[in-house]
Amino acid sequence: MASQSLPSNYHKVESPEDLQAKLSAALDKVSVLYFRTDWAEPCKTMDGVMLELAKRYEDVLFLSVEAEALPDISESFEVDAVPYFILLRGHTLLTRLSGAQPSVLSAALKSHASKPSALSASSQQPLAAKTIYQPDEKASGAASASGTVAAGGQGDVEESDEELAARCDKLMKQSDVVLFMKGDRETPRCGFSQKIVGILDSQKIDYSTFDILQDEGVRQKLKEINEWPTFPQLIIKGEFVGGLDVVKEMEESGELQEMLQG
Incomplete structure (x- = not known):
């Protein structure tokens, strides 16, 4: 307009x-x-x-x-x-x-x-x-x-910082490739998540997802652990890889498949 x-x-x-x-x-x-x-x-x-x-x-x-x-x-x-x-x-x-x-x-x-x-x-x-x-x-x-x-809050169950960090670590290692995103692979809740799902699907990559909108504790702790302020976040073999821009570059260079085969 x-x-x-x-x-x-x-x-x-x-x-x-x-x-x-x-x-x-x-x-x-x-x-x-x-x-x-x-x-x-x-x-x-x-x-x-x-x-x-x-x-x-x-x-x-x-x-x-x-x-x-x-x-x-x-x-x-x-x-x-x-x-x-x-x-x-x-x-x-x-x-x-x-x-x-x-x-x-x-x-x-x-x-x-x-x-x-x-x-x-x-x-x-x-x-x-x-x-x-x-x-x-x-x-x-x-x-x-x-x-x-x-008002914010995590409900009646209190979780210590150490327990939350341990839970995030376990979630990051739940499969070889984990995508922390808004929504899930069937119903992405933002365009960035939608695009990264498209990349992973087009590369026929086997991956699991975690909806950060359903868990505010994990959402905030992952920003701290991975030193990355936004989502989606892609994890490969327990290690943080990056967000959409990084994954797009890795796809174009062939590095994404190389990392999975390594």
Whole structure:
């Protein structure tokens, strides 16, 4: 879509620094972060919805984020699917919404944006903020069914750091090739995971997968163990290999098959 057709309050985020600058310049405003990708069909619907809402709510800042081109931002907000929406007031996290749900997004905006243009002001009081977003930190909590942020936690079972590290080591050695990804090989939950599954399948590689969205402890510990901040992560014979870009290079050079045969 041509940039000149965008409303003045609708912007495409170019980098984490760009996001921080835009949010810092609008600390008194409600902002909507829209995480999208070109390949996800529901995003095509929500692209139009976002534009219409931007025209309706002139005092709200609408920010479009390419989820896979800017993984640092996606990771910081725990975005695990697209389309995905984060509503902020300044750096205060108001709510999260996942999926193509125009009516839910519109209702959330009506609740939080005090004076939408062309519409009467909402009689609803803004919902209480659930957490604070710091630009260099991960937003705490996970999205609940209602779209708001629920408190984080691992349930009733406490696991020591040593036990978690040992469990991760065991998971990394569960088979010769293990892919830690978002979703599983049948239903990848992000484009990066989808692409690396395609590479492994095309090379007829026998591998197992682990869905890091189902285990926050493993998700965070693997970032530390492998010194790699994003997913997917490919493990071969118990050793960390890399993410999508590394695996693509290894496939093209023939190194991937060589490593498996070694």
